[in-house]
Amino acid sequence: MSPRTRRDTPPPRTASSEADVLRGFLDYLRTSVAAKVDGAPEPAARTAVVPSGTNLVGLLNHLAWVERATFLGQPPDDWQATFTAAPQDTVADVVARYRATVAQANTVLDGCTDLAAPLARPQATRQGPSVRWALTHMIEETGRHAGHADIVRELIDGVTGR
Numbered sequence: 001m002s003p004r005t006r007r008d009t010p011p012p013r014t015a016s017s018e019a020d021v022l023r024g025f026l027d028y029l030r031t032s033v034a035a036k037v038d039g040a041p042e043p044a045a046r047t048a049v050v051p052s053g054t055n056l057v058g059l060l061n062h063l064a065w066v067e068r069a070t071f072l073g074q075p076p077d078d079w080q081a082t083f084t085a086a087p088q089d090t091v092a093d094v095v096a097r098y099r100a101t102v103a104q105a106n107t108v109l110d111g112c113t114d115l116a117a118p119l120a121r122p123q124a125t126r127q128g129p130s131v132r133w134a135l136t137h138m139i140e141e142t143g144r145h146a147g148h149a150d151i152v153r154e155l156i157d158g159v160t161g162r
Contacts, residue, residue: 019115022135029139030102033063033146036153038095045091049155056152057085057094059145064098066141070134071105073121109135 011028015021037045037060045056065082069075076082085094108119112131119128129137153159 018132019112019135022115022132022139023109026135026139026142027106029142029146033060033142033149034095034098034102036146036149036159037091037098040091040153040159041157042091044156046085047156049152053083054148054152056149056156057089057091058083059149059152060094060098061085061089063142063145064094064101067098067101067105067138070129070138071108071119072101073119073123073128 011025015024037056040056046058048055061084062082065076065079089097109131112119115132115135116130118130119134121128128134150160
């Protein structure tokens, strides 16, 4: 299988405010990981190509849950289960759900003016993390799994790049 290279998109040149830089890099990574999964062939997109069981739709499903937990205050009952998409979910379903969750998270972030303020939590038993912490955590989490997705996609069909 010969590699197919997508055109790489460089990191964003964002405004100088801390919030704009953090959100710019997070959106860059979100777009990158969704693009890495979008269009992946079925059933290979849900097939583990490494011993850990990691697969493309599972990675994106997990990231949607991390977005929900971090920005919307909706953690799953079982984190390990988030690495598996429902059998009836197609690649397009998982990508669409991820993008919808990102849009919801961005709506929350649009209302945040103070990076030090805690994120609101519905039915909170404890205070949410600061907006700064949440953005930094999501950059780390999304970047980590985007790297995994990059390798898995290349193993599946040779597609590389962002």
